[in-house]
Amino acid sequence: MTPPPARRRRTAAGGGTPAHNLPRRGAVRRAQAITTYGVGSLIAVDQESFIVSGLDEAEQSWSGDESPRIYERRLARVLGVDYFRLPPASDDTSKDGLRVRRFPLMHSCPECTELQRHGDFNPPAGRSICGTCEVDLVPSRFVVACESGHLGEFPYWQWVHRSTDRDAASLGPCGGRLKLRSSGRTSSLRSILVSCTCGQAPEVSMEGSFRRNALKDLGLKCRGTRPWLGTSAPAKDCGLPLRTLQRGSSSVWQPVLKSALSIPPWSNGRADPLAEHWDALRQYDSREHVEIYLKGAFRGSECPVPLDEVMMLLAAEREEDPDSEAAPTFDHRYRALRNKEYERLRSGNDESEHSRDEQFLCESPLGDQSVLDPLGVTGPMLVKKLREVRALKAFTRLIDAESTTDSKEMPLSENPLRWLPAMEVRGEGVFLRLDEDRLATWEKAPAVAARVERMRTAHQRVLEQRADDPSRVVPSPATPRMVLLHTLAHVLINEWSLDAGYPAASLRERLYAADDMAGVLIYTATSDSAGSLGGLVAQGEPELLDRTVRSAVRRAEWCSSDPLCMETDTSGGTETNLAACHSCVMLPETSCEHNNILLDRALLVGATEDPEMGFFAGILDR
Structure with a gap:
């Protein structure tokens, strides 16, 4: 990371602007530049404190080699950008990187106890010490x-x-x-x-x-x-x-992160050269008009994507247009993106039918899936290869990003940009669904509905308190199937962390909970050595999955904080959990989509006053 250059720069001998020679202040990983130390966040380096600068100058300062473009059309369309860029991976010879500014400016000297702006201490150039006492200043x-x-x-x-x-x-x-x-x-x-x-x-x-x-x-x-x-x-x-x-x-600082899986027909990378042309191509319906546009856009060279494939991609994009929405909102577009992922995870994508460039491979396991019927689990899929693009859309302060509206989100630059910083994760996962008939019967139980309604009411109250416009409050996503799937994902991640040797922070959930969806994808959320070794995919075979689910549910039956955990009326800082705490189902922040809220293991195993309430109560030996 480097501080931004001074507003006035000296000119070189020829009258031009000299090359940057900015001091380096520490280093962060690419993933941290999205999730922890993104634009607008504060970062401590040794005895100093800085704030990460906006992206207005990043187009010129970020090197194309150190900060390459990445493409994910489905997510780019939802976020209104053309492409994404990886944060710069700088080395010792790099001229630039993430730029930072000193903040806060108020510092104190522990020797003379002066409290004033940093520049008023007259520190030597490049150092943060008191000019009089020669001791380190404290931000x-x-x-x-x-x-x-x-x-x-x-x-x-x-x-x-x-x-x-x-x-x-x-x-x-x-x-x-x-x-x-x-x-x-x-x-x-x-x-x-x-x-x-x-x-x-x-x-x-x-x-x-x-x-x-x-x-x-x-x-x-x-x-x-x-x-x-x-x-x-x-x-x-x-x-x-x-x-x-x-x-x-x-x-x-709280990041507003949005992500998408690369699924066919966008997952082979062949559509990347057309990234900046899709908005124009969407205006044409006929094959002839599309062909004319492509000839003009790639004047002097042939379009790298065959016309038939362009028409197929346009048709696939129109399939994700939200239904019955004249002016679809961001939430409607993001929901349509999730719906298409759910359909693709259910249908699969056989490895034998695709080339090596394919970034999404999803197959049915070879074992007998009927062993999962007593559990109410169905349709397991082995996701042998996946790519997720996770983009930093904006950030918030004081309030959780999941409970805010666009008006409370702070953009990453003063002027609109056609790109956003993002990271890509390549890994593997296991997808499973719950039996719709059994789930529909379970959802109608009065005890289940009443328990989830308490959580939904508490969460809706939090959303209303944090909204600046009551008419635009986002409805709480808490439903019986959402809370059930969310809690199930957490206990499975904890179980695989113990049984398969994965760190819990290296696994992540992706929930598909709606009236026509009841699935969960658990996948590797890191690109390091725990990313794609095949160990997680192996856990998706029906025999192993059966043992995992049974063991996870039995483990969730008891918590070291019981009976307090199970019998509490509310749990969590915002009172949006019931039977859930850090001793049983809560996960690291990197693993959970919903900031560890809307969790209740009683919906899995049953409550003290109603043991039969749990969806998996039938497999427990009471």
């Missing part, structure tokens, strides 16, 4: 953010002078200098003391600064600052309440 531990995604410096000056008679938001300079020290008595906020040398206000502690209305009581509102875009980004008044956060808190 501010505290920042402020609003639910629209803006981020700013903590208002230390207003916090110190809040005890004066005047409104802290309108106070003018006092001529003093801020000081920050720790009393050392405790490790709490009460021991962090801030003062001003003006003498107009007493020394105050940071205790109470995290209260929801702490900054609102000072008359402070969000000014719309976006430090990841630099000083050139205009600060538009936002007006939303500000919240104080720890610099390293997970609430400071």
Whole structure:
């Protein structure tokens, strides 16, 4: 990672702009640039703190060799872009990489206790030390953010002078200098003391600064600052309440990730040369008009994709158009994408019928599938090869990305781009479905419906509290089959982690839960040594799958936190779980699609007051 260049650059001897020679500050993996240290996030490097810059200059600064383009037409269409780019994989000879900016700017010196902007300490070039004391400066531990995604410096000056008679938001300079020290008595906020040398206000502690209305009581509102875009980004008044956060808190940055599997006919890579032409091609219905456009688009050379294949791809794309939607929303398009994946996973894609370039191979197991009938499990498929493209669409602050609307998502650049950063995962997986007849009967049970309704109501309440427009609140996805599939996926991942030797964080779920879908895909979510070795596919054979499901359900029957876990009325930080905790079914964040919410193992094994409620209660020895 490198800080952005200065606004004014020296010219080279010939009058041009010299090559970049920017200092390097640490390194992150490509996957981290999407999931952990994406645009707008804070990253600590040694004793310094930076914020990852926006993508406005990335088109020029990211090298084509270190940051190649990747294509996934189905996902690109949903997100409104032409293609994706891998974050740069820089080495020691690279001229550029991910650019960062220093944030927060407020620093303190542990020796002289001065609290001021970094540049006011007069540090030597390229170093972050106090120019007087020559000790490392400490970045501010505290920042402020609003639910629209803006981020700013903590208002230390207003916090110190809040005890004066005047409104802290309108106070003018006092001529003093801020000081920050720790009393050392405790490790709490009460021991962090801030003062001003003006003498107009007493020394105050940071205790109470995290209260929801702490900054609102000072008359402070969000000014719309976006430090990841630099000083050139205009600060538009936002007006939303500000919240104080720890610099390293997970609430400071939450990625909005969207993903898609590469499925036929898009999974062989032959359509990649047409990535920037699909929007234009969609306007033509006749074969003749498409042929004329291709001749003009590839003037001087032959189109790399045969015309018959182009027409087939256009027909496949139109099949994913949402039904009965004059102006389909993002959610409708994303749901249509999932529906098509479900159909392809059910039908399969035989290896013998395709070339080596095929990126999606899905076959039925050779064993007798009837052994799974007593479990209510049907249609297992061995996904021997798959490719997933996971793109960073935007990010949020203070609120979970899964429970937000587009208005609360902060874009990655000031100006719209025709691409987004993304990563691709190549691996393998196992797909299975639940028997529709048995599932429909189970869903109608009053105890099941009442239990899930409690979870749905709690989740809907959270969504309404976080929405800026009540009329646009996204309905909660909690249904009996969704919660059942979600919990089943978690217990299977835990079981395979113990039985097949996979780290739980290397496996990931992909749920297909709707009125006409009841399936789950568990696949390798990493491209390292645990990615594609065949071990997971082998677990999909009916005999092994039968033993795995039975063992996973029996293991879920008991939790080390029982009876508290099973008998609790609510669970989880947002009270959207029931019988679920970190001792039984919760997974690492990289494995779960829904941030470990909407889980209830009672729907698998039955509750204490109703043992027959569980979908798999019949296979348990009670």
